[in-house]
Amino acid sequence: MKIITFDIGGTFIKYALCDENFKLSRSTKIPTDAKQGGRKLIEKVIEIVKEHEHIDRVAISTAGQVDSTTGVIVYATDTIPGYTGTKIKEMVETATSVPTYVENDVNSAALGEAYFGKAKGYNDFICLTYGTGIGGAIWLNGDLYKGSFCSAGELGHIITHSGGKKCTCGGNGCYECYASARALVEGVNGVSDEILDGVKIFEEKNFNNPVIRTKIDEWIDEIVTGLISIVYTFNPSLIVLGGGIMNENYIVDSINERINKKLMQSFRNVKIVNSNLGNTAGMLGVAYKASKI
Template sequence: MVYGIGIDIGGTKIASGIVNDTGKVMYQKTVPTPKMGREEILAVLKTIILELVEWSELQGLSLAGIGIGTAGQVHFYEGKVISGTPNIRDWNGVNLRGDIGTYTNLPVYVDNDVNVLALAESVFGAAKGYEEVICLALGTGIGGGIFTNGQLLRGDWGGGAELGHMSINLNGDLCNCGLNGCLETYASGTWIAKRMQKARQEQGLSADVTSRDVFALYRQDDPLARRVIQTMIHGLSYGIVNLIHLFNPQAIVLGGGVMSEGQWIVDSVQKKISTMGMNSLVEEVEIKLSELHSNSGLIGAAMQTWLYK
């Protein structure tokens, strides 16, 4: 049995734990992502890793290494965050492999957070058995992972598959990447909340709402919430059809915090795309909900320690 440390660094939380090579999470710890940025995050990571190493030693477990998945564009071969995400402060140019290597002798592997989510889903989750599959993580932002011929598509150095920053509306809202109308501005938790806040402000209502509040109001048949969620489903469906046209996948797996709302989003998108795009490409594609849910990034991060050794 092989054991690895997995760490999933997102815009709102850092999930970590010990995972074995059957995908079982043996021990888990989740903390909020520090707001102050790089130095505070690196300090928290050190504390977490040393705690996990100590726990493993007490259990008599030999660790294969430390695997990290992080938001941002990651140079996979150097273990560095080349370009961070605005959702994490001061996260550009962070040498995670180098920094973590100063206090542990374990090998360190670093990849984009949705690439590792895709790894986990491809072996243990909803994408198991597929050779051509796309994963989308709908959370604070939107990230993507693409499997083609059973291999992750990385691009030149690892920055490929930034699917959330595919524009689906040239005249849409300005995204934090600098483009207008990105998929992220339609279907991420951040933008679901922003659209609802704007709609409520226009009607003189309190704008203090989160994406979870929007979904709760949607279930109560609130007209503003229904409009926001319908816009989200519409935008997500357009983005997915574009991806189907580009990559001809067998399936698309949806994960991330937004998808904790459940299967009805998958069903809505599946129904919507059935009326769109090139039928020969679209009709056979199955939209699937992540089976590993909030643990997919953590498990996939740890998988690097035995897949890439």
């Protein structure tokens, strides 16, 4: 079976071919050109599918809340204008005649973790990705928990600071305003002479700067605050943290150390790990689902 699998984000469309052993090849990355809108974006996806021969399935992991039964975007922010309501599955299947499966990007990453990553064999776990915002996915009783309107798991918008910073969701004080990778970068750049990104912050010279380290540690406390509410809600045995920033072992080690001091004893069995699939988790996860339709 030959699957073409996509990862559609606000900045890039990544895609790769995937074989029946779920090995990815010919990975490609092109700009999303989100400004052109949702319809144009899917037309571009269709063109890419048509450039390849003998494709058996199309798998699409995308930003936005997705009804994966109908393959429709239930809701998306204005990062991709007009994306809400886009009938991705219908558009792609009509144009290519190839069966298509669509899922939200963090849910796709959770599928990847469940079938190929560190969550393999776990019946219940939570997946979180830390980037510009914070995405969440909930895996309960061996499957994704989608909620009544395919939107469950918006864990970046649980409120950790009532009346706090204005969030892109329209609310105030959301978890992602304080604990996303972007929040760290903004916090550090407020005290640093040099402009630093998420990678540079952890270079030895910066990491050992006490002013920067304080900012990093305050940010990790913000991560822990949100995780505590999530652990008390779901009592998961595992939480998988994704997003490039989580490759820094200092973060995951500090989270484990600090959270165990704060949790009630009966919740301390939770294991918190970083993803080892990196940004291929979503493409693999959605490809797995596509292979089953």
